[in-house]
Structure formats: structure tokens, C-alpha cells
Amino acid sequence: MGSSQYDLTGQKALPPPESLFERCHWLYALCREYLFRDHTPEITNALFPTGTPADGTRILELGCGPGLYACRFAKEYPQITATGIDLSKRLIQRARERASNLRLHNCTFIEGDAQALKELPHSVDAVIVSRLFLIVPDKEAVLAEIFRVLRPGGRCFIAEPTSGFRTRLPLGAMWLLARLTTSPVAKYREPQQAEVMPSADFVELVRTPSWASVDVHYDDWYQYAICQKSELQAEQPSRSTS
Template sequence: MMTGSHRYELSDESASQSPESLFERCHWLYALCREYFFRDHTREITSALFPSGNPANGTKLLELGCGPGLYACRFAKDFPQVTATGIDLSKRLIRRARARAANLQLQNCTFLVGDAQALSQLAHSVDAVIVSRLFLIVPDREAVLTEIFRVLRPGGRCFIAEPTSGIVSRLPLSAMWVLARMTASPWEKFREPQQVEVMRPGEFLKLVQGLPWASVDVRRDDWYQYAVCEKSEARINEQSWSAA
């Protein structure tokens, strides 16, 4: 899947990004929330991406905005025939994800620091993409979705889960803001907004339907909205489409 083993690493992992991300500063708090408070969508992801219940040998799975790497590690562990890659902008969360993979002794799971809005070095040979709770926080949603569409192979699928409750989504971010304010100097700035806006159903639909998928299945429950998008088996001329 990768054109080079570490092509997505930022050139210097020790370099600080300015302004700093709350996910960097409060990585342990987010990892704690992910582990114990957020819904686990493993079952939904499995049936959406691998309807047979058993991915084919050599399946390349990508988790974007993977945070502490819950899903990449889980799928790599449950399906040794899968090669999983997690990408996140936060170096500390990526370190946590790598530690999780190492603890589980996973040889088929890699984590890279990178921007989901610009995966320029990723070849378009990915079989399946997981995106959980990323659009909530990312500045350019269309860019992320365009990258997902580009890196998927023909016939590849992506699973998207986005929260629908503003209040519930704001709680972890507010907690991170409080913690960051307690530990940072008063003039320090952080990248994330004070509050996140969840996507309304119409916005979500418009986003996912903005690309020429072969099929898009959108669902909703009390707390989340989901999209399962499949890229056409036939190669389309992506250049002429993106220029349109």
C-alpha cells in the first residue's frame, strides 16, 4: 500500500507543530475516553467492509485519524491476513498506537504520522478505509474524503462513523481544553476550536455523496451517523472528474 515504508512520517517527529493540538497535549485523556467511553463499532465495521466476515489474504486496511489505534490493532489481531496501517496527525497518539501494537505483538500493523487531508504518497491500492470521529475535527472534510476516494482501489470500501450529538461530542474536547489550560502557559494557543459542530444529516449526506461512488449507504442511530461508500470496480478518469 505504501510507496515507501515511512513516507508519511513528518520529517522530524520531535519538531513541534504550531499551534499545538489538544490531541497532542492531552493524548492520554483522549486515549482514556476512546478506550472506555466511546462506542466500539467493530461489529458494524466488519459487516460493512468485510461482508463475508473474513477479509481476503493480503487485504490492505487503512485507519485515518486513528488516535490510539484501536481499530487498526483490533483488525490486525483478529485477521492476521490483513495489513493494517493507522495514520494520525498526533505524534503522541501514534506512539501510543505503536505501543498497543507492540504489546499485542502485531507484525501486520503499522502507524504513521500524517495528514489525512494530504495522503499524496499513498498509492491507490487500499482495500478498506476506516474513519471514526475524524470529520468532526478536521478543517477540510472534502479534502479527506477526496483522499479516501483516491487511495481506495476500484471496488474498495470505506466506513465512516460520525457523532450526531453536539453535547456528547463536546464533552471530551471541553475536558481536553480544561486540562490544556491547566498545564499550558496563558498565552499558549491550541489548534482545535473551543467547540466542535457535529454535521447535520443533510450536511453529512452532501459530503459523502459529493464523490462518484458506485454506492453510498447512509444510516443513523441515536448517537452516530454512518456511511459505507464503495468505489466503482471500473477505473474512472479521476483527473477529469476532479477538474469538473
């Protein structure tokens, strides 16, 4: 056995907790399809302000789940390439099946952690992030990774909910389902409750990287940030992680 199976005290290390997004992947996919707000118009206006994206535009959807936006934009704009990244193997599989059913050859999905992205073959022109900061532990790391993989002049669209009850419902339902179907009750890595980010904290978070511009606005249910990297920003080399 490799030494990685043991902790610093020499005791056999316990496996990491399971993810609710693995066990209840189908429930989350249903919520994503039918309960969550569809931000397609807002994303289009934010990322492609001049209208149709240019040929060869590369977009990245972080925390893509079943791949709704990556597939939608790949289908709407066949001249672009779309990539979705999510930590859940089963949700990535659902996303790949969606792309296959739609016969999308310009859309791919990768299993990965938004807090420490694997090496990408190239920088990206636009990043989509929706509801990810509700559950990710290291929000600043996610923003740093977004900034790193964006090309100079690239844009990022971020959407986070502001309604407490509606926000907590999906994660609460997954916890309830897991407790009813697991005996004894397993431990999961997600928090017991999704917490809405206060507007002041949201603004402080999205302004963490050295963006050229940040536009924050709100509606009845969501807060949004459109962030743009400077055209003069030196392009960062991709960083591989083990």
C-alpha cells in the first residue's frame, strides 16, 4: 500500500466524505432544470455585449452540474467551444450525455475542482459561474482561478441568489433524501445549509482580483457581477495540479 493511505501519525487515513452531488445527482439536476433561474439572457448580454461571439470564442462554465449553459451556448453558437467543469463525476456524466444527445461537437466536460483547476490547454475568453459560491469552501481561490485562466480582456459572469428560503431548498432536499436512504447516515462534505451571501460580502469577494472593471447589480432574487480582465494584463501560464 502507498504511504498516501496513512496520515502523519501512521494511522490508516479515512476516505474523504462522499458528496451529496454524487448521491443525489438526479435531484440536483432536476432542481437545475426546473427550479433555478435561467440566466441565459443575462449571460449573453454580459459576456457578448456586441452581440454574436466571435469565431473561436472559448467559454468555461464552472460548477456546471448537468451542463445546462455550456450545452446551450454551444448549440446556439456553433462557432464557439464550450467547456464545463464540475467536481461530481455523475453530474459530469449527465452533462456529457446531454451534449451527446444534442450532437454537440464543440462542447466538452471535465471533472475538476473550481478551487484548483487542472491545467487547461489554453486560456478562455469567458467564464460562467452560477450559484457556486453557496457551497464552495474557498471562494477566494475560485476567483483567483477564474482570473488566472481568463485571457487578457476576458469576461466573467457571476450569479448568486439573495433569497434565503429558495436558496436553501435544493441542498436541504438533498440532505433529507440522503438521510432517508442511507443507514447509518453517512457524512457528506457539503454544508448542512446553504447560506446567502450578503451584498457587501459579495461585492468585496468579486473585487478581490485586479479586474479592469466590475459591474454589480441586483434583481428580486439574484445578485450579479460582470468582471473584465485588463487587455494589458499579462497572460498567466496554466498551473497543473495533482
